[in-house]
Amino acid sequence: MTFFKIPIIFLIIFLNCIILVQTCVDCTSKFRKAIERFRKYDLPWRINDAEIGLRCSLLMMRMESTYFQQYAVNQYSGFIDPQDLAVIVQKAMDKLPDVLNFNGSDSEFLDNLANFGKEIILEMKPALKKAQDLVCSPSECENLKEMVDCGQCKIVFKSLCLVGDACAVNREKRVLMETTDIEETGKKLKLIALVTATVIGIIFLVLLITIAVVYSLYTKKERETYTVEDV
Numbered sequence: 001m002t003f004f005k006i007p008i009i010f011l012i013i014f015l016n017c018i019i020l021v022q023t024c025v026d027c028t029s030k031f032r033k034a035i036e037r038f039r040k041y042d043l044p045w046r047i048n049d050a051e052i053g054l055r056c057s058l059l060m061m062r063m064e065s066t067y068f069q070q071y072a073v074n075q076y077s078g079f080i081d082p083q084d085l086a087v088i089v090q091k092a093m094d095k096l097p098d099v100l101n102f103n104g105s106d107s108e109f110l111d112n113l114a115n116f117g118k119e120i121i122l123e124m125k126p127a128l129k130k131a132q133d134l135v136c137s138p139s140e141c142e143n144l145k146e147m148v149d150c151g152q153c154k155i156v157f158k159s160l161c162l163v164g165d166a167c168a169v170n171r172e173k174r175v176l177m178e179t180t181d182i183e184e185t186g187k188k189l190k191l192i193a194l195v196t197a198t199v200i201g202i203i204f205l206v207l208l209i210t211i212a213v214v215y216s217l218y219t220k221k222e223r224e225t226y227t228v229e230d231v
Contacts (some may be wrong), residue, residue: 024080025068025120027153028089031096032064038100039064052106054192059113071121072150076128077162079135079147082155084127092120135160136167 025031039060047053072078099116102109131147134140141161149156 024072024150024153025089025092026063026066031092034096035060036064047106049106052110056110056113063117068120069150072128077132077135077166078151079131079149080127081131082146082148085148088123091123135162
């Protein structure tokens, strides 16, 4: 088991030595690829419980895609200061090896992974709020030189002043997004469980048929042998 953890440890140490691109956490390729690599090559060996393994995999896939982007865009304006974001991303990368190489039980590993995502969100909240106050202030936004647009995963150098709905937290949209996300995750789990159960059922049925056929042929051969000897 330890052998399979060695590559990911060296990978993450190497990634921490590289200057991180200043985009949103899940837009950062180093962060995304480190999680993706662990999910594909190490997670199957780390988790024994199939259901918990599926939940860990789905959570990691969300972190690889738009998990933090959605929070930034739906909770706030989606803008964040590049320097603030660089600090958040670096903290996430520093914590990532401990998260991926956590030695607790399967359920504890899942809880630790979920808490890791929550901690990043908590780190983002004040930075997103500060950036939103700046881009939504007519007197402040004109003096801004650059901001990271989490929605587009890029640094913006102009048009940094926002007004109207862009400066308001759309609670209905956020609640709808979170509800939809939970429902979709549940549907994925059910579908995977159904497919897995179907495949296992088919394999079991084929095995039974094979045993029945082999037993039938063996019994027939035994009868033929007994008949010949009896004659």
